[in-house]
Amino acid sequence: MIEITEHTAIWGILAGPAEAVEPPQGLHRLMERRHVDGVLFPLVVAPEDLGTLVAGLKTIRNFRGFIVNAPHKSAAVAFCDQVTLRAKATGAVNAIRREPNGQLIGDILDGAGFLAGLQQFAIELAERRVFLAGAGATASAIAFALADAGIAHLTISNRTTEKAESLKERLASHFPSLTVEIGTLDASGHDIVINATALGRKISDPLPVIPGRLSRDQIIADVITQPEMTALLSAARGRGCRIHPGKPMLAWQLELLADFIEMHARADDAWGLDRLGHALVFCRAWTFRLYQTPDPAAAFHGQRRSASPPARYSGLEVSWKKLPSWNISPAPQFSLLVSRLLVSRLLASLPLALPPTPLQRIRRREALRSATPAPPPSAQTPRPRTDSAWSAKRAATAWPATTSRP
Numbered sequence: 001m002i003e004i005t006e007h008t009a010i011w012g013i014l015a016g017p018a019e020a021v022e023p024p025q026g027l028h029r030l031m032e033r034r035h036v037d038g039v040l041f042p043l044v045v046a047p048e049d050l051g052t053l054v055a056g057l058k059t060i061r062n063f064r065g066f067i068v069n070a071p072h073k074s075a076a077v078a079f080c081d082q083v084t085l086r087a088k089a090t091g092a093v094n095a096i097r098r099e100p101n102g103q104l105i106g107d108i109l110d111g112a113g114f115l116a117g118l119q120q121f122a123i124e125l126a127e128r129r130v131f132l133a134g135a136g137a138t139a140s141a142i143a144f145a146l147a148d149a150g151i152a153h154l155t156i157s158n159r160t161t162e163k164a165e166s167l168k169e170r171l172a173s174h175f176p177s178l179t180v181e182i183g184t185l186d187a188s189g190h191d192i193v194i195n196a197t198a199l200g201r202k203i204s205d206p207l208p209v210i211p212g213r214l215s216r217d218q219i220i221a222d223v224i225t226q227p228e229m230t231a232l233l234s235a236a237r238g239r240g241c242r243i244h245p246g247k248p249m250l251a252w253q254l255e256l257l258a259d260f261i262e263m264h265a266r267a268d269d270a271w272g273l274d275r276l277g278h279a280l281v282f283c284r285a286w287t288f289r290l291y292q293t294p295d296p297a298a299a300f301h302g303q304r305r306s307a308s309p310p311a312r313y314s315g316l317e318v319s320w321k322k323l324p325s326w327n328i329s330p331a332p333q334f335s336l337l338v339s340r341l342l343v344s345r346l347l348a349s350l351p352l353a354l355p356p357t358p359l360q361r362i363r364r365r366e367a368l369r370s371a372t373p374a375p376p377p378s379a380q381t382p383r384p385r386t387d388s389a390w391s392a393k394r395a396a397t398a399w400p401a402t403t404s405r406p
Contacts, residue, residue, distance in 0.1 A: 009038035011261060012057070012066035014076070016047060026254050027067075027263075034258070035265045038064065047075060054079040058102050065097040065104075065261035070198075073108070073137035080106035089144055089174055092137035097261045107260055110138045111145025113253030114194075114223065120248055123192070123219060125149040131183065131190040132156050133208035135163040138223060139196035143167060147175040155183035155190065157208070158197075188213040193236075195222045200230035211235035218242070225250050 027040055043066060045053045050072055057063050068076045073092040077083060080096060081103040087093045093106035118125065130151050132143055135158035146154060154171070158164040161182065168180045187193045187209040199205040201224060209232070214220065220236035221244035233243045 004039070005037070007037055007062075009036070009062055009064045010060065011038060011040045011064050011263065012043040013040065013069065014043045014045065014053075014066045014072055015069035016045070016071045026250065027258065030254055030258050031263055034263060036263050037265070038263065045072075047071060050075055051079060054104070058098065058104065063098055064263075065095065067257055067261070068094045068096060070137070077106060080104045083107065086111070086141070086144055089170060090137065090140045091170070092140065094137070094141075095257050095260045108137070108141045109253055109256045109260065110223075110249075111141035111143075113256055114142050114221075114249045115145045115149060116252035116256075117248030118221070118244065120252070121244065123244065125151050125192070127152045128191040129153040129189065130155070131187040131193045131209070132196060133187075133194065133199075134158055134196035135160070135167045136197070140167055140170070142194065142196050142223075143171060144174070147171055147178050151178070153179045153181075153190075155181055155187075157183045157185060157187075185210045186213050187218075188215065190218065192219045192221065195220075195224070195230075195232050198224075200224040200232055201226065203231070205231070207232055207235065211239065214239045214241055216240035219244060222246050223249060 031038060031040065043053065054076075057066070073094055076093050076096065077087065077091065080093060083093060083106040087106050087108045090108050090111075092108050094108050094110055095106065097105045097107075099105060115125070125146060126149065128151050130146055130153065132139060132146070132154060135156055139156075139158075143154060143156070156164045156167055158167075164182050168182065171178060171180050185208070193209060193214070195208045197208050199208045200222060211232070214236055216239065218236075219242045220233060222230050222233055223246045224230050225246040228245050228247055230245075233245060236243050
């Protein structure tokens, strides 16, 4: 449950029809992971009322910005005081940040998020021939990102030829060396086929390309996230193509959006005493094991290559296993580092008494047997457990009650 205070920030998701509002659960989880003191809510408004809404939001001092969905991506540019170069070239924005002085700064991150999703799965773009279905705001952002990534050829296919021609002219003005042509529904002869339209959200939607013209050597990508397996991807899989769904794009785009609209913890709380409590919460993103081992190399067993070396405290190995890096943005990584140091110091100051593991008990017994010579036949009579030899053996195998710091 979020505690609302006078410092709580407000963000919104701006959309027209209710079905165009993306589910904010992903951003809510991101805000929880970043320990953001803020709330996020949908803003459903008709296109004719967009100017009234934006003018009112600019006057709210704890309003930090909003995410822009269809059909307002192109219209929202006119209400921004400044836009980035790629947003100006694309002619649309999908993220608007409110500055402390009330100015609105716009950017579009669809293309950057899509490219990050491709790079996550090692899909190279340099010198590739790409087929792009769509010429709207999302498709335009992806087209400019593809051109910036160094593709060799781009074919644009769109229902409205005028929008495809407009996108071609804008690309030519910024990337004159890129070969761009207007195509049909035939995507053959291309390395990568991308659906950047809304076709695929409904079962009754037609396919953006002719599925019978797809070949096994092509990569078929889709920006639709719901459903994850669209009709296009299902048809491409049936043809033996490699498919790329829209979820990776969404995951990366959420991180980029959160960074742009400044979804971070408050600066005045960054070094407060309550960071110790936050450190314990941050440790949920790490799994650590405490054990005593004579072999330091054993602490690395089963860890990822990116895991940090274990820190030694009082003869104990503290090993940390990091979650996949694409789930943690740079800001929480720094906080995780701080929390790791705090908790490590806390562990070093506590008298830890941990029982030996079963494997450690077996190794100790084997070491004890190999180090103790066999008794002569005359001395094999049982002796009471109060004997000094039994006491020595028991002392050698007993776990110490406390562990003192070196």
